[in-house]
Amino acid sequence: MANSTFFESTRDSKSPNRNISPITTQINVNGGLDIGGCTLSELASRYGTPLYVLDEETIRASCIAYRESLKKYYPGPSLALYASKANSSLIMSSLIASEGMGLDAVSEGELLTAINGGVPVEKIVFHGNNKSDQELYFACQNGVTIVIDNQYDIDRLEKIIPTINRSVNLMLRFTPGIECHTHEYIRTGHLDSKFGFDPDQLETVLKKLVDSKWANLSGLHAHIGSQIFELQPHEDLVAVMVDALILAKQIGHSIKDLNVGGGLGVRYIESDDPPSISDWVKAISNKLVQECKKRDIKLPRLMCEPGRSLIASAGVTLYTIGSQKNIPGIRSYISVDGGMSDNPRPITYQSSYHACLVDRVIENADQTVTIAGKHCESGDVLLKDFCLPETRSEEILGVFGTGAYNFSMSSNYNRIPRPAAVIVNKGHSEIVQRRETPEDLLRLDVLPDRFIGLN
Numbered sequence: 001m002a003n004s005t006f007f008e009s010t011r012d013s014k015s016p017n018r019n020i021s022p023i024t025t026q027i028n029v030n031g032g033l034d035i036g037g038c039t040l041s042e043l044a045s046r047y048g049t050p051l052y053v054l055d056e057e058t059i060r061a062s063c064i065a066y067r068e069s070l071k072k073y074y075p076g077p078s079l080a081l082y083a084s085k086a087n088s089s090l091i092m093s094s095l096i097a098s099e100g101m102g103l104d105a106v107s108e109g110e111l112l113t114a115i116n117g118g119v120p121v122e123k124i125v126f127h128g129n130n131k132s133d134q135e136l137y138f139a140c141q142n143g144v145t146i147v148i149d150n151q152y153d154i155d156r157l158e159k160i161i162p163t164i165n166r167s168v169n170l171m172l173r174f175t176p177g178i179e180c181h182t183h184e185y186i187r188t189g190h191l192d193s194k195f196g197f198d199p200d201q202l203e204t205v206l207k208k209l210v211d212s213k214w215a216n217l218s219g220l221h222a223h224i225g226s227q228i229f230e231l232q233p234h235e236d237l238v239a240v241m242v243d244a245l246i247l248a249k250q251i252g253h254s255i256k257d258l259n260v261g262g263g264l265g266v267r268y269i270e271s272d273d274p275p276s277i278s279d280w281v282k283a284i285s286n287k288l289v290q291e292c293k294k295r296d297i298k299l300p301r302l303m304c305e306p307g308r309s310l311i312a313s314a315g316v317t318l319y320t321i322g323s324q325k326n327i328p329g330i331r332s333y334i335s336v337d338g339g340m341s342d343n344p345r346p347i348t349y350q351s352s353y354h355a356c357l358v359d360r361v362i363e364n365a366d367q368t369v370t371i372a373g374k375h376c377e378s379g380d381v382l383l384k385d386f387c388l389p390e391t392r393s394e395e396i397l398g399v400f401g402t403g404a405y406n407f408s409m410s411s412n413y414n415r416i417p418r419p420a421a422v423i424v425n426k427g428h429s430e431i432v433q434r435r436e437t438p439e440d441l442l443r444l445d446v447l448p449d450r451f452i453g454l455n
């Protein structure tokens with residue numbers, strides 16, 4: 001399909017997770033691509049490459065979709081929390097706060113980023129299957145809600161909470177025993193998972209906690225995995241969670257919150273077809289209302305934790321094309337100035353992406369190429385067997401759908417500095433993450449005195 005019709009045909013501005021590119025994507029009069037009113041190749045020459053570009057309107061549209069859908073389909077109280085591991089930064093924390101959402105974090109670094117970015121502590125939830133003492137203290141002292149994941153959490157909280165001069169809200173995470181079709185590494189709801197209490201232990205743990213003076217259990221949590229295209233597993237999850245809620249109530253806990261996690265998929269390539277945000281929210285809301293009616297219980301506060309579906313399609317990564325290698329009859333390689341250090345998803349999960357030459361989007365893509373990164377790994381390939389027009393060195397390539405799990409999973413492999421990130425909106429671009437320099441990478445290296453001056 002020609003790229004011009006391609007960008008139009010995938011456009012769903014109310015549910016950005018169904019788009020490959022940001023919702024503000026426009027083909028300009030020169031046949032190049034604009035996002036947030038900014039021409040991508042101009043951003044590349046102004047800020048350098050590789051460059052992460054984030055479209056503010058797309059992020060806000062996703063937040064609004066979650067917020068408004070919850071309001072429309074769920075008659076009880078609700079709160080959407082951004083799963084910040086998808087992209088943890090001051091700018092994301094600030095945007096999330098301004099949209100009235102909450103946030104979930106899994107480390108002291110993510111907590112600090114959320115708090116410094118202005119997310120109110122009452123709306124922050126702290127997860128993790130192996131939290132450190134220091135992290136638990138930090139979370140308790142700051143008034144963040146803590147998700148108890150295992151017995152080791154309980155053992156330490158029992159000591160920490162009585163020494164804290166404020167009440168600490170607790171949620172309990174359990175493994176719901178639900179299978180879903182997604183990559184093995186991002187599946188979390190089946191019984192063989194490192195996260196949460198086994199359902200068989202739930203009753204014992206709930207009984208133990210109800211007798212503990214220090215524990216104020218206010219919610220239950222479960223999460224079945226990521227990049228899920230089906231609604232059914234999420235509906236099944238709601239039913240399992242209502243069972244757990246009733247059990248907890250019978251044992252004597254006053255549970256107010258039911259947190260169903262995240263997992264809604266996004267469209268990386270044309271054949272991906274995730275549900276819209278509103279259909280996802282509608283499905284879990286209807287199921288929860290129906291189950292609560294059936295069991296005659298009050299509606300809990302419905303919480304969900306979107307990560308990927310909130311930010312993936314808002315991001316585009318710009319690269320400069322460098323060397324090219326054609327192996328006749330086998331493969332044409334085009335190398336770019338980044339790769340697995342700024343986007344480890346292809347080498348980790350065999351993920352696919354869509355890309356284009358940002359100045360020549362409407363030209364016929366008649367060459368099949370493989371786009372490789374610059375790292376010393378043969379597996380450092382961003383797109384395999386992808387169609388592009390005949391490509392010249394120095395041209396700018398844009399890879400779509402890189403807003404989630406790219407910057408947050410980036411590394412300095414081969415001592416390659418991390419890219420800069422800019423946010424674009426209405427023709428303006430602003431740096432939100434400075435580009436690392438090779439000197440930055442030496443900042444924490446230490447050469448012991450006895451090695452100095454030897455060589």
Ligand SMILES: *Cc1c(COP(=O)(O)O)cnc(C)c1O
Pocket residue numbers: 083085086104127223225226227261262263264305306307308309
């Ligand atoms: C990763 C994760 C999420 C977010 O998942 P997405 O698929 O990115 O929406 C939400 N909750 C928990 C506990 C997670 O680990």
